[in-house]
Amino acid sequence: MxxxxxxxxxxxxxxxxxxxxxxxxxxxxxxxxxxxxxxxxxxxxxxxxxxxxxxxxxxxxxDEQVVAMLSRLYPESSNSADSAAIEKLMVAVSRNYPEVMEEMLPTLRQKRNAAKKYKLELQPGQTHADLPLLSVRGPLVNSAIxxxxxxxxxxxxxxxxxxxxxxxxxxxxxxxxxxxxxxxxxxxxxxxxxxxxxxxxxxxxxxxxxxxxxxxxxxxxxxxxxxxxxxxxxxxxxxxxxxxxxxxxxxxxxxxxxxxxx
Ligand SMILES: [Zn+2]
Incomplete structure (x- = not known):
């Protein structure tokens, strides 16, 4: 053995x-x-x-793949092997569970509302559309968590x-x-x-x-x-x-x- x-x-x-x-x-x-x-x-x-x-x-x-991906988003990694691993996870989730990726992409209105609620400041030259936010309140993300x-x-x-x-x-x-x-x-x-x-x-x-x-x-x-x-x-x-x-x-x-x- x-x-x-x-x-x-x-x-x-x-x-x-x-x-x-x-x-x-x-x-x-x-x-x-x-x-x-x-x-x-x-x-x-x-x-x-x-x-x-x-x-x-x-x-x-x-579900574990979705949660692992979410867990690795913040803080943003400066390590390239780490970034590559996260990208790989995102690709895997999009392939295995495309509905959940779709659910997480916020609309422009949701981004504006979140910016207001959490007092997120835009950087010079940045618009609300550029805010790196994912919406995590949808039913599929919740069920994965x-x-x-x-x-x-x-x-x-x-x-x-x-x-x-x-x-x-x-x-x-x-x-x-x-x-x-x-x-x-x-x-x-x-x-x-x-x-x-x-x-x-x-x-x-x-x-x-x-x-x-x-x-x-x-x-x-x-x-x-x-x-x-x-x-x-x-x-x-x-x-x-x-x-x-x-x-x-x-x-x-x-x-x-x-x-x-x-
Ligand atoms: Zn068992």
């Missing part, structure tokens, strides 16, 4: 259950969450491999609670664009609650400028909260509960359930 095959087998032996579908399917493959496409040179953080069944591992590929959030929070819950989010569980998700983060829309009081800081690195290179989160978990492990940042592009807040029907919902949140295995 080759070394990597051996390592994979060891991983699946010590993580025998898929962490994305309620704890009822055996694990068959390691899944990287967030996927490697989120990271410069595909250098993902050590320890962010999760046990998945084949169905869950394949389930959200196109939600689908990615299911993976993300099932994974983080598994990592920090040491157990799978059960089929009865749920995740209440709220997300914030870079403009909303700048506007201070993330609830301040979370700062006092989220005392967990993970170590996100590979070969001692720190990766938290690309992906970073803070977390807290109840002693009973029934409830957990995570706030994850993706570069300076957006943030996702996830409240995880082992009993989805016991949620007290934060305003505007969407409830997402683990994949329900058939």
């Amino acid at each position: 080759s070394q990597s095959k051996n390592r994979k087998q060891q991983f699946l032996t010590s993580n025998p259950v898929c962490c994305f579908c309620g704890g009822v399917s055996p694990s068959e493959e390691p899944d990287h969450v967030p996927s490697r496409a989120f990271f410069t040179n595909r250098q993902w953080p050590e320890g962010y491999e999760f046990p998945a069944c084949v169905t869950c591992n394949r389930a959200s590929r196109h 939600h689908s990615f959030s299911r993976k993300l929070f099932c994974a983080l819950y598994y990592k920090h609670a040491g157990q799978v989010l059960k089929s009865s569980g749920g995740i209440a998700v709220l997300w914030f664009s870079n403009l909303q983060i700048d506007e201070d829309k993330i609830p301040r009081e979370l700062g006092n609650v989220l005392s967990g800081f993970p170590k996100l690195e590979r070969s001692r290179t720190n990766l938290d400028d690309q992906f970073f989160y803070r977390w807290a978990i109840a002693d009973t492990k029934e409830v957990a909260v995570f706030l994850a940042f993706f570069r300076r592009s957006f943030a996702i807040l996830g409240y995880v509960h082992q009993q989805a029907d016991r949620f007290e919902l934060p305003l505007g949140a969407t409830i997402i359930r683990p994949f329900q295995a058939e």
Whole structure:
């Protein structure tokens, strides 16, 4: 058996259950969450491999590609390999999921409104049409973020609670664009609650400028909260509960359930 095959087998032996579908399917493959496409040179953080069944591992590929692309837009990279990777992602999304690209291109009116609302200043010689804005409030982008959030929070819950989010569980998700983060829309009081800081690195290179989160978990492990940042592009807040029907919902949140295995 080759070394990597051996390592994979060891991983699946010590993580025998898929962490994305309620704890009822055996694990068959390691899944990287967030996927490697989120990271410069595909250098993902050590320890962010999760046990998945084949169905869950394949389930959200196109959605993950959309979210990875969004995550890499801000800050604009000056590194040419990075820019090439982002362009490649955009081409892939346009090919795999053309409707979502179309949905994200704002009209001139939307650009004008956004400029006014967020007090964006035009540079000399720039018109509103030139503003590098993407509209991220359409239903397809939202559904991509939600689908990615299911993976993300099932994974983080598994990592920090040491157990799978059960089929009865749920995740209440709220997300914030870079403009909303700048506007201070993330609830301040979370700062006092989220005392967990993970170590996100590979070969001692720190990766938290690309992906970073803070977390807290109840002693009973029934409830957990995570706030994850993706570069300076957006943030996702996830409240995880082992009993989805016991949620007290934060305003505007969407409830997402683990994949329900058939
Ligand atoms: Zn599964």
